[in-house]
Amino acid sequence: MARRLWKRKLPAREEKQYKEKRKLESAVFDVKTLQLLSNFIKKKIVKSIDYPMATGKEADVFRASTETGYLAVKIYRIETSNFLKMQDYMLGDPRFSNMKKNKWDVVFAWTKKEFRNLSLFEEFGINAPRPIAFKKNVLIMDFIGEEGVPDSTLKQMGTETPEKTLESLLGFVKKLYKNSLVHADLSEYNILMHMGEPYIIDVGQAVLLNHPKAEEFLERDVRTLLKYFKNHGVTKDEGEVLKWVRDRGEVTLT
Ligand SMILES: Nc1ncnc2c1ncn2[C@@H]1O[C@H](COP(=O)(O)OP(=O)(O)OP(=O)(O)O)[C@@H](O)[C@H]1O
Ligand SMILES: [Mg+2]
Numbered sequence: 001m002a003r004r005l006w007k008r009k010l011p012a013r014e015e016k017q018y019k020e021k022r023k024l025e026s027a028v029f030d031v032k033t034l035q036l037l038s039n040f041i042k043k044k045i046v047k048s049i050d051y052p053m054a055t056g057k058e059a060d061v062f063r064a065s066t067e068t069g070y071l072a073v074k075i076y077r078i079e080t081s082n083f084l085k086m087q088d089y090m091l092g093d094p095r096f097s098n099m100k101k102n103k104w105d106v107v108f109a110w111t112k113k114e115f116r117n118l119s120l121f122e123e124f125g126i127n128a129p130r131p132i133a134f135k136k137n138v139l140i141m142d143f144i145g146e147e148g149v150p151d152s153t154l155k156q157m158g159t160e161t162p163e164k165t166l167e168s169l170l171g172f173v174k175k176l177y178k179n180s181l182v183h184a185d186l187s188e189y190n191i192l193m194h195m196g197e198p199y200i201i202d203v204g205q206a207v208l209l210n211h212p213k214a215e216e217f218l219e220r221d222v223r224t225l226l227k228y229f230k231n232h233g234v235t236k237d238e239g240e241v242l243k244w245v246r247d248r249g250e251v252t253l254t
Helices: 013-028 031-042 083-088 103-123 162-178 214-230 238-246
Strands: 048-055 057-067 071-075 130-135 138-142 191-194 196-202
Touching: 013 083, 031 071, 031 130, 031 138, 048 071, 083 103, 103 130, 103 138, 162 196, 162 214, 162 238, 214 238
Parallel strands: none
Antiparallel strands: 048 057, 057 071, 071 138, 130 138, 191 196
16 A cells, blocks of 8 residues: 655545555554564463454553453563563562563563463462463453353442452552562552452552552552542451551551
């Protein structure tokens, strides 16, 4: 197809082709990503990529089918990712200390970080999607949904049992902290409600406690959760909750 020259009027058919090409270019599947997906299909990890469940600035999340059910495929965008911010969240993390500095490497390291963090969540018994595989900027994990329909976020569907949901979530925050991890972007947007239980997602930015801002992130996570639940009728004191989270013993929260 002819390259568009400045202000040159294209014949109708070419104009249509040009627009379609632009649409395709802005879609998530560039050639490299297509190759990665085709490898996952060859390896029979997934059978097909079905449809986008969410599209964002940093990543797009697709439902995929397997022989027996569904998986979620998260594809990080290289061009629009805020890789400077990503680097900030990898500070002091020995898992990524000798990382190279270009955009691609940062996004690939981030994808790996989300995979590893999901593995830690699984190890600690925290409700989150089980990690399945990753390569470069593509992460495959358990699909959180029922009969092929993805579950909604806490923000979208709320909870009928706010007290119990908050208790579970704070339990997760404490367990993570006890194992030297802080989610660092915990909010009603990153919690899916699955069969009445909260599941934590979007764990790429979770940091180890040796991150210089780990304690600040913990405070922000707790504050965000308490604010949401306060608006839904459950009030807890931030200071007390933080004290309870930081206490490495098994004290019950009242
Ligand atoms: N494992 C999953 N199962 C079902 N739906 C999912 C899953 N992971 C993500 N989703 C859907 O995709 C949406 C976006 O996911 P997520 O929060 O991980 O990405 P994001 O916010 O775009 O990430 P980023 O922080 O990179 O912008 C979620 O709100 C949810 O609707
Ligand atoms: Mg999110």
